[in-house]
Amino acid sequence: MNAFISQTFTMHQIINLKQVILFTGISRATIYTMMDPKSKYYDKTFPKQVQxxxxRVGWSAFEIHQWIESKLNSRVVVESVGA
Structure with a gap:
């Protein structure tokens, strides 16, 4: 008998820096600058590393996805004028 019948299972994946760079389009240097609280480019919303x-460190793929979604949702919609 299958113990997972009618249960929801979510698997969290840990991704490496190369994958974070690929998914976000942000360089390695910029990622580490955004994670540095002393930097003027610090982004407290950027996901923290997992030791x-x-x-070896990694990032939660889910948290990276959420961060990207938050950036997309915060875009200002510009309406066309004079259409």
Missing amino acids: LTIG
Whole structure:
């Protein structure tokens, strides 16, 4: 018998920096600048890293997706004038 019948299962994926760069279109340097609270380009909404091992970090793919969605939702819609 399958124990997962009528249950919802969400798998969270951890992605590496190259994937974050690919998904966001933002360079490595800019990502780390946005994560630095001392930087004038600091973005407190940018997802935090997940420490995987001593020398390895990753990001939640879901959180990166949410961040991209928030940027898309915050766009100003410009109406055409004189149409």
